[in-house]
Amino acid sequence: MNFLKLVWQNKAGFVGFCGLVFYLLIITVGQWVVDFDDDVKLDQINSPPGSRLILLTRPEDKERYVSLADLEGHSVGVLEKTGGPAFVNNYANADAIKVETYKWRSSRGVPDALEGLAKGEVDALVMFSKLAQRFVLDSENRYFQKDYAHLTISNSKLGPMLLLGADTQGRDMFTHVMNGGRILIITAVTAGLISTLIAFVLGTIAALVGGMLDRALVALANFIIVIPRFPLLVVLAALVTLNNWVLLATLIGLLAWPALMRAVRAQVLSLKERDYVEAAVALDLSQAHIIFREILPNMMSFVAINFVVAITSAMYDQIGLIFLGMAPINDYTWGVMLYFGRSRGTLFNADSAAMLLAPVIAIAFFQVSLVLFSRSLEELFDPRLRSA
Amino acid sequence: MQALPAKSQTQPFSFLEKIWRNYTLRTVIQSIFTVWAVITFIFFLVRLMPGNPIEIYVNYLINSENLTYEQAYNRAASQFQFDPSASWLEQYFGYIGQLLRGNLGESITSTGTKVIDQIMRFLPWTVFCVGLALLLSFVLGMLFGMIAAYYRNSWIDNLISIIAAILGAVPDYIWGLMIIIICGVQLKWFNVGDLRGTFDPSLQPGFTFAFIFSVIQHALLPILTYVMGTVGFWILAMRGSTTSTLGEDYVNIARARGLSQGRIITAYVGRNASLPLFTLLAINIGFVIGGSIIVEELFVYKGLGSFLFWSITQRDYTTMQGILLMITIAVVFSNMLADLLYSRLDPRVRISGDS
Numbered sequence: 001m002n003f004l005k006l007v008w009q010n011k012a013g014f015v016g017f018c019g020l021v022f023y024l025l026i027i028t029v030g031q032w033v034v035d036f037d038d039d040v041k042l043d044q045i046n047s048p049p050g051s052r053l054i055l056l057t058r059p060e061d062k063e064r065y066v067s068l069a070d071l072e073g074h075s076v077g078v079l080e081k082t083g084g085p086a087f088v089n090n091y092a093n094a095d096a097i098k099v100e101t102y103k104w105r106s107s108r109g110v111p112d113a114l115e116g117l118a119k120g121e122v123d124a125l126v127m128f129s130k131l132a133q134r135f136v137l138d139s140e141n142r143y144f145q146k147d148y149a150h151l152t153i154s155n156s157k158l159g160p161m162l163l164l165g166a167d168t169q170g171r172d173m174f175t176h177v178m179n180g181g182r183i184l185i186i187t188a189v190t191a192g193l194i195s196t197l198i199a200f201v202l203g204t205i206a207a208l209v210g211g212m213l214d215r216a217l218v219a220l221a222n223f224i225i226v227i228p229r230f231p232l233l234v235v236l237a238a239l240v241t242l243n244n245w246v247l248l249a250t251l252i253g254l255l256a257w258p259a260l261m262r263a264v265r266a267q268v269l270s271l272k273e274r275d276y277v278e279a280a281v282a283l284d285l286s287q288a289h290i291i292f293r294e295i296l297p298n299m300m301s302f303v304a305i306n307f308v309v310a311i312t313s314a315m316y317d318q319i320g321l322i323f324l325g326m327a328p329i330n331d332y333t334w335g336v337m338l339y340f341g342r343s344r345g346t347l348f349n350a351d352s353a354a355m356l357l358a359p360v361i362a363i364a365f366f367q368v369s370l371v372l373f374s375r376s377l378e379e380l381f382d383p384r385l386r387s388a
Numbered sequence: 389m390q391a392l393p394a395k396s397q398t399q400p401f402s403f404l405e406k407i408w409r410n411y412t413l414r415t416v417i418q419s420i421f422t423v424w425a426v427i428t429f430i431f432f433l434v435r436l437m438p439g440n441p442i443e444i445y446v447n448y449l450i451n452s453e454n455l456t457y458e459q460a461y462n463r464a465a466s467q468f469q470f471d472p473s474a475s476w477l478e479q480y481f482g483y484i485g486q487l488l489r490g491n492l493g494e495s496i497t498s499t500g501t502k503v504i505d506q507i508m509r510f511l512p513w514t515v516f517c518v519g520l521a522l523l524l525s526f527v528l529g530m531l532f533g534m535i536a537a538y539y540r541n542s543w544i545d546n547l548i549s550i551i552a553a554i555l556g557a558v559p560d561y562i563w564g565l566m567i568i569i570i571c572g573v574q575l576k577w578f579n580v581g582d583l584r585g586t587f588d589p590s591l592q593p594g595f596t597f598a599f600i601f602s603v604i605q606h607a608l609l610p611i612l613t614y615v616m617g618t619v620g621f622w623i624l625a626m627r628g629s630t631t632s633t634l635g636e637d638y639v640n641i642a643r644a645r646g647l648s649q650g651r652i653i654t655a656y657v658g659r660n661a662s663l664p665l666f667t668l669l670a671i672n673i674g675f676v677i678g679g680s681i682i683v684e685e686l687f688v689y690k691g692l693g694s695f696l697f698w699s700i701t702q703r704d705y706t707t708m709q710g711i712l713l714m715i716t717i718a719v720v721f722s723n724m725l726a727d728l729l730y731s732r733l734d735p736r737v738r739i740s741g742d743s
Contacts, residue, residue: 012550012553174466212455223425223426225671226426226674226716226719226720226723227426227429227674227716227719228674228675228677228678228715228716228719229675229678230672230675230678230681230682231677231678231681231693231696231711231712231713231715232712234681234697234700235433235700235708235712236698238700238703238708239433259671282663303519312557315559316559319491319559319562320559320561320679320681323561324681324682324685324697326700338565342686346574347565347568347569348568348573348580349573350573350574353569353573353574356565356569357566357569357570360562360565360566361570363558363559363562364557364558364566365564365629367557367558367559367562368553368554368557370557371553371554371556371557372553372557375553385435
């Protein structure tokens, strides 16, 4: 409770904290609430946000057939390889409805289904709004307009709405955004843990042991720090086949520790000179006691803040690698969404902006939450900043 | 009094000691040592790692061109420029000898093209873009950081700090994506396709107005992206540095002496507060160059970053090795320059090295 109260004092930090809680909920509970949509649906390709399945009828039946319940005992048409068949089959009383399946795009495809409806083969047609737009409502489309303009939409809200539209395979983007953060965040946190742990252990050893070992470790850190990390990562990713996230996290973690290690070393060196540590040495307390009871507790805030920073930089490296196609893309993450968005050209398609903006915003907001939270952590641990 | 005997003890190596005490020389020697270490590291990375590029390339040649192992190995040797009969130690010295003569080997995919020529073709664009962006974001960061520090804990400071934190938190390539999607594709402020490449290919390179305008036009989006990605860092660093400088005694004394506000800001606070930022500049150069791989890929800007990525996708290992080496050497030497510049600006650094 005290913790929450302190976080509340820094408004920006509180926003960051809430953001992180939100992301935690998404990566833990999100996968049970929203299933990953993996079905290719030919009529939904690149469909804009907010589109959904609708019900199409002849004008005289407009009032009669509004929902699937109205169609019990009657016949309804669906298109194969689309979201329609599954939607009708999942209806509680599906046996009562006679389902007619029309072929998708072989010979006449969609016009066949529309003709079936117009001629009375079926009483209603379950269709995707984007398709209806193109074949029935679009007055510019002079080939189909004259034949099917009289067909009316009796229920424009039949299926659930695709909040963010669909991707290049007609899959619901919203489910991808909800499921795409888990592996990414787990990898970033693991990489952050690895680099923080290495930095902490090596920094403490260097400062406490001193001498040759200290100099060697500092030289190693200085050496790794000058090699630009991202190009090296890209080259290493080309030499080592990165086929799982553990390897990726380890690689990122192994290259990210030097800056923090130097800071930890400096911190321990300064803590060593403090009066209370010298008092503990004078009292002849054990080495373990001095490290774990005197020095470590005073460094926790420092380490915690840098751990958060390490997660943000691991996120940068990881998504950068995925975006270039150099890291595993078998898990469908936000990074992979960006990768496909660029490689399949949807980046330049004005209608499918949501497809790329959704992962972009998800990533950006996660990073911002982390940084804002780390700033409030600083205030949390340092009472001098808090009063200001 | 006590220093004298200590001096006489180190007589045999006193000239080394003297070199070590000279800050400039020491920095230069350290940089050269680092470059050597990087060369060694990359040499062993390419040759001795399991599944190393040479092995992969030899196997590729055997499979694709039906060569025997001997033939393939000799071909690889000529392109990577090593003597296949020599031991790895001899190869290593041979490699360093070639490098000292500025020879980075030949490209694997386009035979006969020297890697160094290729790099020299692409490097200027990246230096231009990244350099200008760093300069811009450094100046902007100093300006806004000082404003935030002067009005600290007011709404101006809060606003600047929050914006800086948000700018710094989001990766630069994400800003680039947002610029393309929102400004380019949705609002249609510019045509993304027209801004690809480093300049309009229909123009003849030269000192004409149209050409220079086209170069700036094409560099604008990458520069904007780099600036957005780094300016937050500079604002926060400058804010922190200025805040601590404002509390110093000499600033209070300058105020008490009745110096003009402008003089205090520039000569007393500004100069001293910006000092620590120069050391950060060096670290930032490496970071921005690293990010340039993605940003240049994103905007299809033909610089060194996108060339490195191209060589990786083409499995052109000699080029890849050359670019990685070049980037690292550039970062090491800009580190060195920043250190030397810093020692000029702040003499304390040079003198403290003596003790």
